[in-house]
Amino acid sequence: MSINTYLLSILVDDEPGVLSRIAGLFSGRGFNIESLSVANTTEPDVSRITMVTRCEPDIIEQIKKQLHKLINVITVNDLTDKRYIQRQLSLIKVHAHPDKRAEILRIVDIFRSKVVDVGPAHFTIELSGDMEKHEAFISLLKPMGIIEIASTGAIALARENKH
Amino acid sequence: MKLKGAEILIRMIKSQGVDTIFGYPGGAVIDIYDELNRHEDLNHILVRHEQGAVHAADAYARAKGTVGVALVTSGPGATNTVTGIASAHADSIPLVVFSGQVPTGLIGNDAFQEVDIVGITRPCTKHNYLVKKPEKLACIIKEAFHLARSGRPGPVLVDLPKDIMQAEIEFKEPSEISLKSYKPTYKPNKKQMGKVIELIKQAEKPIIFAGGGVILSKASEQVTRLSRMTNIPVTATLMGRGAFPGTDPLWLGMPGMHGTYRANMSIGHCDLMVAIGVRFDDRVTGRLDTFAQHAKIIQIDIDPTSIHKNVKVDCPIVGDCGYTLDVILDMLEKEPVEEIKKDHTEWLSQITEWKETTPLKYEQGDDVIKPQFVIEKLHQVTEGQAIVTTEVGQNQMWAAQYYHFDHPNHFITSGGLGVMGFGLPAAIGAKAACPDKLVIDIAGDGSIQMNIQELMTAIESKLDVKVVILNNQFLGMVRQWQEFFYEKNYSSTNMDQSPDFVKLAEAYGAKGYRCEDPSKVEATLIEGLDEPGVVIMEFMVAKEESVYPMVPAGGAITEMLLV
Ligand SMILES: Cc1ncc(C[n+]2csc(CCOP(=O)(O)OP(=O)(O)O)c2C)c(N)n1
Ligand SMILES: [Mg+2]
Numbered sequence: 001m002s003i004n005t006y007l008l009s010i011l012v013d014d015e016p017g018v019l020s021r022i023a024g025l026f027s028g029r030g031f032n033i034e035s036l037s038v039a040n041t042t043e044p045d046v047s048r049i050t051m052v053t054r055c056e057p058d059i060i061e062q063i064k065k066q067l068h069k070l071i072n073v074i075t076v077n078d079l080t081d082k083r084y085i086q087r088q089l090s091l092i093k094v095h096a097h098p099d100k101r102a103e104i105l106r107i108v109d110i111f112r113s114k115v116v117d118v119g120p121a122h123f124t125i126e127l128s129g130d131m132e133k134h135e136a137f138i139s140l141l142k143p144m145g146i147i148e149i150a151s152t153g154a155i156a157l158a159r160e161n162k163h
Numbered sequence: 164m165k166l167k168g169a170e171i172l173i174r175m176i177k178s179q180g181v182d183t184i185f186g187y188p189g190g191a192v193i194d195i196y197d198e199l200n201r202h203e204d205l206n207h208i209l210v211r212h213e214q215g216a217v218h219a220a221d222a223y224a225r226a227k228g229t230v231g232v233a234l235v236t237s238g239p240g241a242t243n244t245v246t247g248i249a250s251a252h253a254d255s256i257p258l259v260v261f262s263g264q265v266p267t268g269l270i271g272n273d274a275f276q277e278v279d280i281v282g283i284t285r286p287c288t289k290h291n292y293l294v295k296k297p298e299k300l301a302c303i304i305k306e307a308f309h310l311a312r313s314g315r316p317g318p319v320l321v322d323l324p325k326d327i328m329q330a331e332i333e334f335k336e337p338s339e340i341s342l343k344s345y346k347p348t349y350k351p352n353k354k355q356m357g358k359v360i361e362l363i364k365q366a367e368k369p370i371i372f373a374g375g376g377v378i379l380s381k382a383s384e385q386v387t388r389l390s391r392m393t394n395i396p397v398t399a400t401l402m403g404r405g406a407f408p409g410t411d412p413l414w415l416g417m418p419g420m421h422g423t424y425r426a427n428m429s430i431g432h433c434d435l436m437v438a439i440g441v442r443f444d445d446r447v448t449g450r451l452d453t454f455a456q457h458a459k460i461i462q463i464d465i466d467p468t469s470i471h472k473n474v475k476v477d478c479p480i481v482g483d484c485g486y487t488l489d490v491i492l493d494m495l496e497k498e499p500v501e502e503i504k505k506d507h508t509e510w511l512s513q514i515t516e517w518k519e520t521t522p523l524k525y526e527q528g529d530d531v532i533k534p535q536f537v538i539e540k541l542h543q544v545t546e547g548q549a550i551v552t553t554e555v556g557q558n559q560m561w562a563a564q565y566y567h568f569d570h571p572n573h574f575i576t577s578g579g580l581g582v583m584g585f586g587l588p589a590a591i592g593a594k595a596a597c598p599d600k601l602v603i604d605i606a607g608d609g610s611i612q613m614n615i616q617e618l619m620t621a622i623e624s625k626l627d628v629k630v631v632i633l634n635n636q637f638l639g640m641v642r643q644w645q646e647f648f649y650e651k652n653y654s655s656t657n658m659d660q661s662p663d664f665v666k667l668a669e670a671y672g673a674k675g676y677r678c679e680d681p682s683k684v685e686a687t688l689i690e691g692l693d694e695p696g697v698v699i700m701e702f703m704v705a706k707e708e709s710v711y712p713m714v715p716a717g718g719a720i721t722e723m724l725l726v
Contacts, residue, residue, distance in 0.1 A: 013343070017281065017282075017285075017293075020282070020285065021285060024285055024286055025286075028286050058471070061471065062468065062471075062472060065467045065468040066468050068344075068467075069466070069467075069468055071289075071290040071310065071342065071344075071345055073344060074343050074344040075344065
C-alpha cells in the first residue's frame, strides 16, 4: 500500500502530560511523527498541535481514531485533503565561499528568504514557507555544503470559504 | 463546609455507590486510612499484595457489573498495581485505582517512595490524573468514575499527593463534570440498521460472534433473543462467555486458538458474521487473511478504534451493544417471521456434523486423573451455577472448554493480558461482590504460587473461596508449546517442586484436600465445596496432557491440531 503524508491539526487541553500522551500513543503503537508543533490558542485552556505523519491510508484512520480516544484531545482535523495554509520556519547555515556567495544570494532572493547572519565563510538564512518550498530550497543549497539546519514543525490552518 | 482532602475522597467514593474497596496502607495514604476507619459503611478489604487489590477490584467489578476500587500507597505500592491495571485495561474493566503520592512540594525531587505512577500507567489506563490542587479533588474523582464506567470501560488511576489529602478546603459536591470532547456514541447510526436487517435476511450460513463488550454492556439477553429470533448459532470469545447459554443447542463453543472445532469451522465457512463487542484479538482470529473469509461482517462496538483495526468489516456500527441490539430486535420484530427466522437446515446440520465428528475429547482411564475430567465433574456438581475465576495456562483453557456458562458475569479470567496469579485475588473480589454465590478459582500449580499470599486475605475477610488446583507439575501451557514446536525441549517448565498445598492451606488456616485417584474426584469436589471456609483442592493430574484443538500461533483457525 502507498505511504502518504498527512497533516493533522489537533486541539488539546492545555495540561501537563498531554504531549506525552500523544507521543506515547505514537511510540506505543508504532506510528511515526514527522514533525510536531505545539502552541497556545486564543482560548485559555486549549493548545493546538500541528502534526505531520507518514503512513498508509488505513493507518491514518486508526491514528485519527486513537487520537480522538485520548480524553484530553478535543478535536482532530485532518487537513490533508482540505484547503489549508501551511508554513514552517527554518534557519539554514551554509558554507559561503567567495565564489558561491553570489549564487547563494540569488537563490535566497528567488525564494524570498533572507540572510540573517553573515561570516567570512558562512551565511545563515531564514526561510519561511510550506514543506515543498523547504525541500526545494534545501536541495538547491545542498551542493554548497549545508553546515546545520534548525526547523520548526509545520503549522497550518484550514482556509475559510471566500464567500 | 470545610473538610480534609481525605474526607472528601471517602465521601466522593461513597457517593459513587461504592461499598467495598481493596487496598493496602502506607505512609503516603495514612491520612486516607485514618479517615477510612471512621466510615463503617465503606468496607475495606486488606489484601496481602497490591497486585491482589487490583485483580480483586477487577473481579468485583465484573461479578457485580459496577466499578471496582483499589487504594494503595505511593512508590512500591503504586508500582505493584501496574500488572493489575494493565490486565483491566486489556479487558476493558471499569476500575478506579487511587495511589498515594509524595507531597506536591516534593514531586520531582526523587523523594522517598516517589514514582511517576501517572507516567508509568499512561499507556495502560483509560485515563489518569495527578491531583495538584485540593479544589480539583472532588471533580476529578467524579470524572474518574464517569470515565471508568462509560463508553468502552477501563481503569482510571488517580494519584493523590499527601498534602492534598491533608488540606482543609471548602467542599461541595460537584454538580456536572466537564469533559469537553468525551462523548461516547451509544446510539447507532440508523442508516446502518436497515443494512443489518437485509444482511440477516439474505444470509444462508450466518453466525453470531459475541465478545466481552456484550458482558460489559449487559446485553446477553439481547444476544440470546437475537439468536432465538433468527435461528442463528452463537460463538463467544473467552471474554464473552455467558453472553449466550453454554448449554443451548445453538451454542457453538468458544472460537480461536483453543476453540471448538465447530466454532472455528463455522467462522471459516459462514457467509455472515454478526460480531458484537469483539476486538478481533489474534488469539481468536489466527491468520487474518483467512479469518471469516467468505463472510460479510457486521461489527457492533462502542469503540470506533475497534472497527477496521485488525479485520475489515462490511457493516460497521459504532454504538453500545445492548442499545444497538434493542434497535435491531425492534426492527426484526416488524419483519415477516419466515424472512428472518430461517431453518438454516443445511448450515445447522453441517455444524452438527462438525460437532459429532470432532467434539472436545479426552480419555479418562483408571489410573491418572485427566484435568478435563476434573472440570467436567466440577461443572456437574456445581450445576454450572458457580462463578469461576481462573489462573492462566492450560487450567484456564480447560476451564473455558469444559465448564459451560449459562449466565454472564460468571466467568472471570484475565483474557487480554493473561496474568498468572489473577485467579485467587479475583475469586476474593467476586466473592466480596456476590457473597451468596459459590466462587471457585480454577488454578494451575504454577500460577497459584504467584499470588498465594491472598489466601490470608480470603480467610481474614471471611470470603470463602474454593481453589481447585490442577497440578500437572509443569508450567503446562509453555510445556505444550515446547512439545509441539520446540522438540520437547522442556526448558524451565518442569515444576515437580511445589509446596505441599494441603499443609500450605492448613498453615494459612484453610482446609486442604489432595486427590490422586480418578474415582475420588467427584467425592473430593463434593466434600471440598461443602466444607465451610476457604478450601484448596489439589488434583494430581496427567503431567503431559495438552489442550486440544490447537491453532498454532499465526495459523488459519480452520487448521487445527486435533487429538
Ligand atoms: C505473570 C505471567 N508470567 C508468565 C506467563 C507465561 N505463561 C503462560 S501460561 C504459563 C504456565 C502456567 O503454568 P500453570 O499455572 O501450572 O498452568 P498450566 O498451564 O500447567 O495449567 C506461563 C508461564 C504468564 N502468562 N503470566
Ligand atoms: Mg501446571
